[in-house]
Amino acid sequence: MSDQSTPSQTEQTLANLLKEDRRFEPPAALAAEANVKADAYDEAAADSDAFWATQAERLSWDKKWDQVLDWSNAPFAKWFVGGTLNASYNCVDRHVEAGNGDKVAIHWVGEPVDDTRDITYAQLKDEVSQAANALTDLGVGTGDRVAIYMPMIPEAIVAMLACARLGAPHTVVFGGFSADALASRIDDCGAKVVVTADGGYRRGAPSALKPAVDEARTKTDKVEKVLVVRRTGQDLGENGWDxxxxVWWHDAVGSASTEHACEAFDSEHPLYVMYTSGTTGKPKGILHTTGGYLTGAAYTHNAVFDLKPETDVYWCTADIGWVTGHSYIVYGPLANGVTQVLYEGTPDSPERGRWWQIIADYKVTLFYTAPTAIRSFMKQGPDVPDRFDMSSLRILGSVGEPINPEAYVWYRHVIGGDRTPVVDTWWQTETGAVMISPLPGVTAGKPGSAMTAIPGISADVVDDEGNSVPNGSGGYLVVTKPWPSMLRTIWGDDDRYVDTYWSRFRKQGFYFAGDGAKKDTDGDIWVLGRVDDVMNVSGHRLSTTEIESALVSHPKVAESAVVGATDPDTGQAVVAYVILREEAGDGGPEIVKELSDHVRREIGPIAKPREIMIVPELPKTRSGKIMRRLLRDVAEKREIGDTQTLADASIMDLISAGQSTSTED
Known part of the structure; x- marks a missing residue:
């Protein structure tokens, strides 16, 4: 986000005009026993280094650090300087050594019904050791990169931990990405081995993965070996095996020794590279290192979810191909020794209540999912979740994008039974761990607001000059001090790292997140989305998020996406795509006018959409992110751009063929 030409975003430019007066106090019993209480904010502010040193003590260190933070070469941080540790040991071995080897680490649920496995920490340790030995036999050593392209099966986690055990940085590529996307990532980081599967199950059918790896190999010369899990047993084709x-996983890993001695690595040793989209079209390889990242993931998982590892059953619905899966399925939860659920498939296979059935079956207590999933369930109504006993739930989490206030309240009421705090978390691939979130035992939750930075994190909303904006004003979301789980650079491109994240507020030394935000009158933070998703309508700057929230607050709307389309009169015009709740019917001119008038009442005439299109679905990536770029193509009647990362590319055909309705008076 180094573009210095971004329009001014002062009090008038990013003001979230929706008013939210609802508050949800922490349950008294939870507050009394909370892991983190209000005094943690003052403790962290008084001595940041001492605070983070305390959090690092959660881990097992082979050698303790000499210095908590070296910021002498900003923005290139070094945390826990001189310390050595092994991430895999911290996630597996130490729990076995502490006598918890028989504790279930993973309740794995495959998409096909009755396809389940329970894996204890002792069993996980054995398989991770076997996989480390197998990778060594395939030529992987310390510093070598390994690409992982897998479905949501336990072997994916085993592969990640085996790489960490060897000091071999992994790059996990989401299994929904194309061969081209896979090849570009393999090529960029120089991965010599790929770990994959023949396929996985999605919506009741096998979905092939191995052919994409074969195709990717024709586009790069980096790959020496491919380690393949047999998951579906599907035919690989005439040329599908070399x-x-x-190498088959069951041959190489299955025959390997379960004995493997961990080596301790420097705290700053690379742990993984995670690719995220770049504005130039070339993916950015975000580098995370070992000690600081693991400290951040373990601390935030414990604090934000008030984790009680002896009794909690935790479930994060993300895919390990995204950073949420890294921090809050693999490294944070396993470092904390929790029992968790891992689910392979989609929320509605074989039937709509699959997620709620899993929560009931495994007595899940902590549940972490995305607003897009929540809104899709809102569309179906409460009848499906109401069939299941989810009284075990005690905390709900939201991740991925700002959650609309109405979706927050629905989530808390229908899924949480009006008794569970909702932790609405803001963070990024780059930050490695949660940065802004309510604390469930401290914060009175405010629907739609991520509230304030958690203890140890310093975040602010600033104007173009880097000055902190007053309460009630909008601006840019920044992090003002380094933090342990921060990205260290962009793989192979230090200059791009500095330019992308640190150049806009170079003078102040702030990390710029690329998001717009507002402080409300209480000083709580409302994240408004990417600054790129801010529209200029007749000189007024409007956030897509606030208009989407206004639409979703209408009782007939399940989900919406708003884009700014070029307009000869106003510069940009608001174009809205709306999914109706099932009970609202198919829509028509009457409901379009009703929705347009609703936005006008909630925000003002300037936010009234030029067009509202009633659509069956929205274009989303497999991680649930709405692809607004493609919606802008439709709104401006351009050829639809690249759809390879969409979960279902056919959605664009339905949207393009649909009828938009003008809302002009």
Whole structure:
């Protein structure tokens, strides 16, 4: 976000005009026993280094650090300087050594019904050791990169931990990405081995993965070996196996020794590279290192979810191909020794209540999912979740994008039974761990607001000059001090790292997140989305998030996406795509006018959409992010751009063929 030409975003430019007066106090019993209480904010502010040193003590260190933070070469941080540790040991071995080897680490649920496995920490340790030995036999050593392209099966976690055990940085590529996307990531980081599967299950059918790896290999010369899990047993085709390169997991890992001695690595040793989209079209390889990242993931998982590892059953619905899966399925939860659920498939396979059935079956207590999933359930109504006993739930989490206030309240009421705090978390691939969130035992939750930075994190909303804006004003979301789980650079491109994240507020030394935000009158933070998703309508700056929230607050709307389309009169015009709740019917001119008038009442005439299109679905990536770029293509009647990262590319055909309705008076 180094573009210095971004329009001014002062009090008038990013003001979230929606008023939210609802508050949800922490349950008294939870507050009394909370892991983190209000005094943690003052403790962290008084001595940041001492606070983070205390959090690092959660981990097992082979050698303790000499210095908590070296910021002498900003923005290139070094945390826990001189300390050595092994991430895999911290996630597995130490729990076994502490006598918890028989504790279930993973309740795995495959998409096909009755396809389940329970894996204890002792069993996980054995398989991670076997996989580390197998990777060593395939030529992987310290510093070598390994690409992982897998469905949501336990072997994916095993592969990640085996790489960490060897000091071999992994790059996990989401299994929904194309061969081209996979090849570009393999090429960029120089991965010599790919770990994959023949396929996985999605919506009741096998979905192939191995052919994409084979195709990717034709586009890069980096790959030496491919380690393949047999998951679906599907036919790989006539040319789908190369004996010189391909190795079955059950042969290589299954025959390997369960003994593997951990080596301790420097705290700053690379742990993984996670690719995220770049404005130039070239993916950015975000580098996370070991000690600081693991400290941040373990601390935030414990604090934000008030984790009680002896009794909690935790479930994060993310995919390990995204950073949420890294921090809050693999490294944070396993470092904390929790029992968790891992689910392979989609929320509605074989039937709509699958997620709620899993919560009931495994007595899940902590549940972490995305607003897009919540809104899709809102569309279906409460009848499906109401069939299941989810009284075990005690905390709900939201991640991925700002959650609309109405979706927050629905989530808390229908899924949480009006008794569970909702932790609405803001963070990024780059930050490695949660940065802004309510604390469930401290914060009176405010629907739609991520509230304030958690203890140890310093975040602010600033104007163009980097000055903190007053309460009630909008601006840019920044992090004002370094934090342990921060990205260290962009793989192979230090200059791009500095330019992208640190150049806009170079003078102040702030990390710029690329998001717009507002402080409300209480000083709580409302994240408004990417600054790129701010529209200029007749000189007024409007956030897509606030208009989407206004639409979703209408009782007939389940989900919406708003984009700014070029307009000869106003510069940009608001174009809205709306999914109706099932009970609202198919829509028509009457409901379009009703929704337009609703936005006008909630925000003002300037936010009234030029067009509202009633659509069956929205274009989303497999991680649930709405692809507004494609919606802008439709709104401006351009050829639809690249759809390879969409979960279902056919959605664009339905949207393009649909009828938009003008809302002009």
């Amino acid at each position: 004996d010189a390169v391909d």
